Every structure is written in C-alpha cells, then in structure tokens.
Amino acid sequence: MLKAIGSHKDITKTVAAIYLSIACFLLIFPSSKLVYSVRALFSYVLYPALNYGATSEFYLRNIPKNISNLLKTDQENRRLSALVENNTIFLNYAGTLIKENARLVKLLDLSPSFEWRGTWARIINKSPDNCYSSFFIDKGSDYGIKVNYTVIAAHGETVGLVGRIFEVYNNFSKVVLITDNRFSSVGVFGKEETESLIEGRGAELLKMSHITIKADIAKDMDVFTSRTSILFPQGISIGKVSKIYSKNMVMNFIEADLLPTISINVIKEVYIISRDLPKEMHDVKVLRK
Amino acid sequence: MKFIGNIFVFIIVSVAYWLFSNHFSFFHIAPNMLFTAAISLAILLKPVTALSFCFFWGLYMDMMGINAFGAYALIYTLMCYAVHISKKRFDFDMPIPQIVLVFILSVLVFLFHQMLSLIFTDVNPLRLKVLFVEPLVNSLLMPFVFAIFHYLKRKLKIL
Numbered sequence: 001m002l003k004a005i006g007s008h009k010d011i012t013k014t015v016a017a018i019y020l021s022i023a024c025f026l027l028i029f030p031s032s033k034l035v036y037s038v039r040a041l042f043s044y045v046l047y048p049a050l051n052y053g054a055t056s057e058f059y060l061r062n063i064p065k066n067i068s069n070l071l072k073t074d075q076e077n078r079r080l081s082a083l084v085e086n087n088t089i090f091l092n093y094a095g096t097l098i099k100e101n102a103r104l105v106k107l108l109d110l111s112p113s114f115e116w117r118g119t120w121a122r123i124i125n126k127s128p129d130n131c132y133s134s135f136f137i138d139k140g141s142d143y144g145i146k147v148n149y150t151v152i153a154a155h156g157e158t159v160g161l162v163g164r165i166f167e168v169y170n171n172f173s174k175v176v177l178i179t180d181n182r183f184s185s186v187g188v189f190g191k192e193e194t195e196s197l198i199e200g201r202g203a204e205l206l207k208m209s210h211i212t213i214k215a216d217i218a219k220d221m222d223v224f225t226s227r228t229s230i231l232f233p234q235g236i237s238i239g240k241v242s243k244i245y246s247k248n249m250v251m252n253f254i255e256a257d258l259l260p261t262i263s264i265n266v267i268k269e270v271y272i273i274s275r276d277l278p279k280e281m282h283d284v285k286v287l288r289k
Numbered sequence: 290m291k292f293i294g295n296i297f298v299f300i301i302v303s304v305a306y307w308l309f310s311n312h313f314s315f316f317h318i319a320p321n322m323l324f325t326a327a328i329s330l331a332i333l334l335k336p337v338t339a340l341s342f343c344f345f346w347g348l349y350m351d352m353m354g355i356n357a358f359g360a361y362a363l364i365y366t367l368m369c370y371a372v373h374i375s376k377k378r379f380d381f382d383m384p385i386p387q388i389v390l391v392f393i394l395s396v397l398v399f400l401f402h403q404m405l406s407l408i409f410t411d412v413n414p415l416r417l418k419v420l421f422v423e424p425l426v427n428s429l430l431m432p433f434v435f436a437i438f439h440y441l442k443r444k445l446k447i448l
Binding site for chain 1: 405
C-alpha cells in the first residue's frame with residue numbers, strides 16, 4: 001500500500017518535472033521558425049484583433065517571410081479597406097460641395113445684375129413646426145443688417161421676394177416670410193399695374209384680396225411689389241396668380257391665390273437688400289403715436 | 290470514456306475562454322475561464338491528469354499570446370503542482386478558501402508572467418487595470434466554475 005502511494009507520488013513528480021522541463025525548454029531555447037509560424041497563424045485565426053495593434057511587429061518576429069507577408073497583406077488589406085470606406089464618404093461629401101459650389105457660383109453671377117445693393121446670407125435655421133413663418137440667417141448687425149431690410153432669393157434664373165428682416169442680432173437675424181400669417185403688402189399686376197393686398201396664410205399659397213372686379217387679372221399673371229409699398233423696393237416678383245375666386249365677391253372685390261415666385265422649401269441662401277426706410281418711418285413707436 | 294470526457298472538457302473550456310476574452314470583455318477585462326478551470330481541476334482531479342490539463346491549457350494560452358512562448362505552460366504547471374501540495378493542508382472544497390486561493394494565485398501568476406516576459410522577451414504585458422480587477426473577477430467566478438466541474442466529476446463522472 002505504502003509502495004503504491006510512494007510510486008504514485010513519484011509519477012506525479014516525474015510528470016510535473018517533464019512538463020516543467022518542456023516549458024523551460026520552450027522558454028529558454030529559441031523556438032524554430034515552424035513553431036513561430038504555427039503560433040502566428042493559430043493566434044491570427046483566433047485573435048485577429050491582436051494583429052492590428054502596435055505589437056504586431058513584435059508578433060511577426062522570427063517567422064518565415066512568406067507567412068509574415070501573408071499576415072501583413074491581410075493587415076494592409078484591412079487598413080486599405082477602411083481607407084477606401086473613408087474616401088467614399090469624403091467623395092460623397094465632395095460631390096455635395098461641388099453641387100453647392102455650382103449653385104453659389106450661379107448666385108454670384110446673378111447678383112451683379114441686381115439693381116439693389118446688399119449682401120448674401122446663408123439660412124442657418126428653419127423652424128420645423130412652422131416653416132412658412134420665419135427662418136434665421138447667418139448675418140446680423142456686424143454685417144450692417146437692419147430691421148425691415150428686404151430679403152429676396154434666387155432659384156436658377158428666377159429672383160423673388162422672400163420676406164423682411166424682423167429681428168437683428170450681432171451675428172444672425174430672423175427673417176419673417178411672405179407666407180407668414182402676419183405678412184401683408186401691396187402688390188401690382190397687369191399692364192395697368194392694378195394694386196391688390198397680398199397676405200400670408202401660414203401655408204404655401206398667398207392670398208390676394210381687394211382686387212376690383214374690373215381688374216384685368218388672369219391665371220399665371222405675375223405680381224410684383226408696388227412703388228407704393230414702404231417696406232419693399234418696387235418691381236420684385238412676388239408670385240404668380242394660381243386661382244381666381246371671381247364668385248367670392250365681397251363689396252365688389254374678388255380674391256385670388258398667389259403662388260410665390262420662390263418656394264420657401266428650396267432656398268438655401270438669401271440676398272438682403274440694404275434699403276433703409278424713410279427717416280420718419282424709422283421709429284415704429286413714434287409712428288404709432 | 291474518461292479520456293474522451295477529458296478531451297471534451299479541454300475543448301469546451303478552451304472555446305469558452307476564447308469566447309469570453311473576445312466577445313465578453315469590458316475594457317479588456319474578462320473572467321479568465323481557463324485559469325479558474327485549471328485551479329478547479331487541480332483541486333478535483335488526480336495530480337497527473339490535472340497537471341496535463343494545466344500544461345496544455347498553458348500551451349494553448351502561449352499559442353494565443355504574443356509574449357514568451359512557454360511561460361504560461363510553466364506557470365500553470367507550477368500552479369497546479371502548488372495546489373496539489375497545498376490541498377493536503379487546506380480544504381478547497383468550500384467557496385471561501387477557493388476565492389482566497391484564486392485571488393492570491395491570480396496576482397502571483399500575473400507577476401510571474403510579467404517577470405518571465407521581461408526576462409525573455411523584453412515585453413511588458415502587464416496592465417495595471419487587469420492586475421487589479423481580474424483577480425477579483427476570477428475569485429468571484431471560481432465557486433461557480435468549481436461547482437460545474439464538481440458536478441461533471443461526481444454526478445456525470447465525465448472527468
């Protein structure tokens with residue numbers, strides 16, 4: 001019995017000694033290239049993340065060139081794939097920049113033909129809950145913008161009224177749009193420059209009212225700002241007549257729908273016309289008194 | 290039958306270790322399934338079988354690592370032998386001694402491996418975050434791993 005226990009202990013010690021010797025041998029003596037290759041491939045298959053780090057150079061030591069080339073090629077492939085992915089994103093971005101650039105060049109080509117002095121500004125914020133009411137532009141009093149300046153925009157070759165400056169801050173301003181409920185102005189149409197009242201509805205179409213029944217009005221007729229308007233310079237296109245309500249007559253006046261020349265949804269930049277109101281109109285409080 | 294069971298356990302634990310370290314690690318910290326399994330088997334099995342498990346799991350870890358080749362095989366074999374010697378004096382069947390044992394051995398294994406890496410490869414593999422957190426995680430995992438192997442050995446008689 002004691003002998004059996006003794007032999008069992010000996011076997012344990014022998015096995016431990018063998019395993020420890022093998023481990024020390026592997027540790028002390030440089031392993032062959034075959035061992036390194038197998039280890040590199042084995043580890044690479046199971047732990048691919050290991051090879052992407054800074055330790056990869058150390059990891060690829062002592063292995064034959066064909067194996068190291070194989071692993072390096074894969075690393076290179078992954079790196080280049082990531083690069084291609086990034087470049088695709090940049091390419092898409094560059095595409096949008098080219099389009100934007102073409103649009104801005106068109107606008108710049110157009111602006112010298114304007115008879116008004118002013119500055120371009122970029123729309124920086126549109127209110128999603130009421131996009132027909134107002135938006136903000138990226139220029140304010142630092143650029144000489146003042147309240148009640150006229151705001152126009154261009155879409156292709158077409159130029160039209162957008163609204164007026166409502167609030168001015170140092171670096172940005174708020175523009176109230178012609179489609180806003182609070183907006184109203186005088187517009188003229190036809191050869192006789194018949195005047196009518198243009199009002200915003202908080203929707204895409206504007207309302208034309210106070211049109212005399214004898215007025216020469218027809219569908220698709222252009223409507224412009226009037227010379228009698230205090231706020232806007234004359235001759236800016238407001239829109240086209242889209243529907244006439246000749247039956248809804250109120251006190252010998254008829255009404256019509258007006259489609260704005262510039263759709264609020266497509267513009268990205270606007271042109272602010274530097275045009276001060278007459279001196280006596282400057283202070284609204286004085287005006288109200 | 291037992292030999293096949295041993296190979297089955299060896300493969301399952303190796304795969305579990307790979308899964309944990311690759312997919313369930315948080316901030317490069319994952320419970321070391323191999324380590325806790327090696328200590329569990331060192332407690333439960335006959336020394337020769339336990340030594341074989343520990344040596345080959347050590348080799349497996351060396352194969353997967355980038356540091357001194359043979360270091361884990363040496364450390365795990367020594368660790369198994371140390372557990373075999375000390376289990377005559379301490380009762381490692383209870384959870385508290387197991388937790389203390391794993392905690393102490395985790396720290397010692399880290400330091401020993403660090404020493405071997407510095408001596409043989411000039412590579413410093415030790416991360417302080419791992420040194421401070423992994424022994425705790427391993428200690429807490431140990432009673433559960435031990436219970437599984439205990440069940441496999443005593444009830445299913447696989448090991």
